[in-house]
Amino acid sequence: xxxxxIRDVAADEVAAAAGLVGTVFAKYxxxxxxxxxxxxxxxxxxxxxxxxxxxxRSFMLxxxxxxxxxxxxxxxxxxxxTLLFVREEFHRRGIxxxxxxxxxxxxxxxxCYLTRVTxxxxxxxxxxxxxxxxxxxGPEKEKGGIRYTPMARALF
Numbered sequence: 412x413x414x415x416x417i418r419d420v421a422a423d424e425v426a427a428a429a430g431l432v433g434t435v436f437a438k439y440x441x442x443x444x445x446x447x448x449x450x451x452x453x454x455x456x457x458x459x460x461x462x463x464x465x466x467x468r469s470f471m472l473x474x475x476x477x478x479x480x481x482x483x484x485x486x487x488x489x490x491x492x493t494l495l496f497v498r499e500e501f502h503r504r505g506i507x508x509x510x511x512x513x514x515x516x517x518x519x520x521x522x523c524y525l526t527r528v529t530x531x532x533x534x535x536x537x538x539x540x541x542x543x544x545x546x547x548x549g550p551e552k553e554k555g556g557i558r559y560t561p562m563a564r565a566l567f
Contacts, residue, residue, distance in 0.1 A: 413476050413477040414476075415474055415475070415476050415481070415506065415509065416474070416475045416476075417472055417473070417474050417475075417509060417510060417513045418472065418473060418475070419470065419471070419472060419473075420465070420471040420472065420473045420483070422462075424473060424480065425458050425461050425462050425465070425471075426458040427480055428461070428471060428473055428480065428483045429456045429457065429458045429461050431480055431482070431483060431496060431498055432456045432483060432494055432496045433453060433456055434498070435496040435497065435498060435499065436452060436453075436456070436496065438499065439499075439533075439535045440452070440533045440534075440535055440536075443533075443534055443535070443558055444556055444557060444558060445556035446556070447555060447556030448553075448555060448556025448557040448558065449556070450556070451555045451556055451557055452557055456494070461485070464485070464487065464493075465485075468487055468488050469485055469486060469487045469488075469493065470485070470486055470489075470514075470517070471483060471484065471485040471486075471494075472484050472510055472513055472514055472517075474497070474501075474506050474509065474510055476501065476506075479498075480498070481497060481498055481501040481506055482495075482496060482497035482498065482501060482506045482507060482510055483495070483496055483510070484507075484510040484511060484513075484514045486514045486517075486518060486528075489517075489518035489521045489522045489525060490518060490522070490525060490527070490528055490529060491528070491529045491530065492511070492514065492528060492529070492530040495507055495510060495511065495530070495536070497510075507539060507543070508542075508543055511543055514528075515528055515564075515566065519566060525566060526565065526566055526567055527563045527564060527565050527566055528563065528564050528566065529548075529561070529562065529563045529564075530545060530561075530562050530563075531552075531559035531560070531561055531562075532545070532559055532560045532561075532562050533558065533559060534551065534558055534559075534560070537560050537562070540562050540564075541562075543564065544564045544565075545562040545563060545564040546562060546563060546564070546565075547560055547561070547562055548560075548561040548562060548563055549561050
């Protein structure tokens, strides 16, 4: 079995990472969104938009298995997960958990005062985030056609 490697996304991988997100989104998340929500989300994950965020206040890690891009996590301000997606054929192998753990470790190293990490989870992902120690902060919300549940994970 090939080893899973988690590392920073390379500049020439941003489009592939965005494509992975879009593909997984289309199958698992988009069916519960309005047309407006789908349009807004796809705009958020356009490669140019991702590259802008990475140049400013975000970082992205990729999970690579062999030569295949298996998953991605993006974190803003070292405290908020903005994207966490794993390709369908790699679901339920612990890849999302490993991406989150690596991202949280990096965030804690960068911000020693960090006490929690937050996420606005898509409805489909709420159970996965709960298994990773995140708790709901309130009921599901909707903004711009995007449905999400605010969640947080205490770090101490």
